[in-house]
Amino acid sequence: MLQTRHAPAPDALRLAPGLALARARAHEATGPARVLFALLAGGAARGPILWLQPGWYAEKLNGDGVLPYLDPGRLIFGTARTAPELxxxxxxxxxxGVVPLVAVGLPAPPDLTAVRRLHLAAEAGADRGTAPLALLLTPDPGGAAGVETRWHVAPSPGWAGNGMASWILTRSRDRMAPRASWRMTLEAGAIRLSAAPASGPIAR
Structure with missing residues (x-):
């Protein structure tokens, strides 16, 4: 079980025991498996999910690939030409306040002003319905200023040796908890966390 120095808020989006994202806030996911993290967050949420990314991104979500994590029919896609438009x-x-989760693929981390605006918008949405949250998907090493939490997700080195896919999940920023890393596996779509190997990657 993942141990933290604080208990997640009762209305937090819970991905696994002890692993939760505060609602009405903006969070950041980075690393080569950041899209997986967003899909797992979407699976933990209820209702439609807005998935935004630049129109010129070559990578698109595939319904068959999404199915193990959530119903593809819950996804609403949107594109824009620039990061400010997204x-x-x-x-x-x-x-x-209509969607519980907004995932935003960005070519670079946004500045502090943009993140603060997202926090305020999410807080306003909480007054109209289920408190939403934003998950910013940024390239390595991330670094969006002012986010509530930052997560780095990458495949475990040598995971293919035993045939079970696994990832190193690192919480590199949290306003309420210390930096920490875990080995993450999936069992029937559910997240399982264990101690990370000592050789796990270091995320900023």
């Missing part, structure tokens, strides 16, 4: 769309969605 962030503006995320703000509007959060403020509406």
């Amino acid at each position: 962030l503006a769309a995320a703000e509007e969605a959060l403020r509406s």
Whole structure:
């Protein structure tokens, strides 16, 4: 069981025992498996999920690949030409309180002003419905200023040796808890966390 110095808020989005994302806030996921983290968060949420990314991204979600984690029919896709346009769309969605999760693929981490606007929009959305949260998907090493939490997700070195896929999940920023890393596996779609190997990657 994942141990932390604080108990997640009762209304937090719980991905696993002890692993939760505070609602009405903006979080960041980085690393080569950041999309997986977003899908797991989507699986833990209820209702539609807004998935935003630049229109020029070559990578697109595939329904068959998404199915082990959540119903693809819950996904609403949106694209924009620039990062500011994506962030503006995320703000509007959060403020509406209609969707519980807004995942935003970005070419680079946003600045502090943009993140603060997302926090405010999510707080406003909480007054209109289920408190939403934003999950910013940024390239390594991440670094969006002012996010509530930052997570780095990458395949475990040598995981293919025993045939079981696993990842190193690192909490590199949390306003309420210390930095920590775990080995993450999936069993019937559920997250299982254990002690990370000493040789696990270091995320900033």
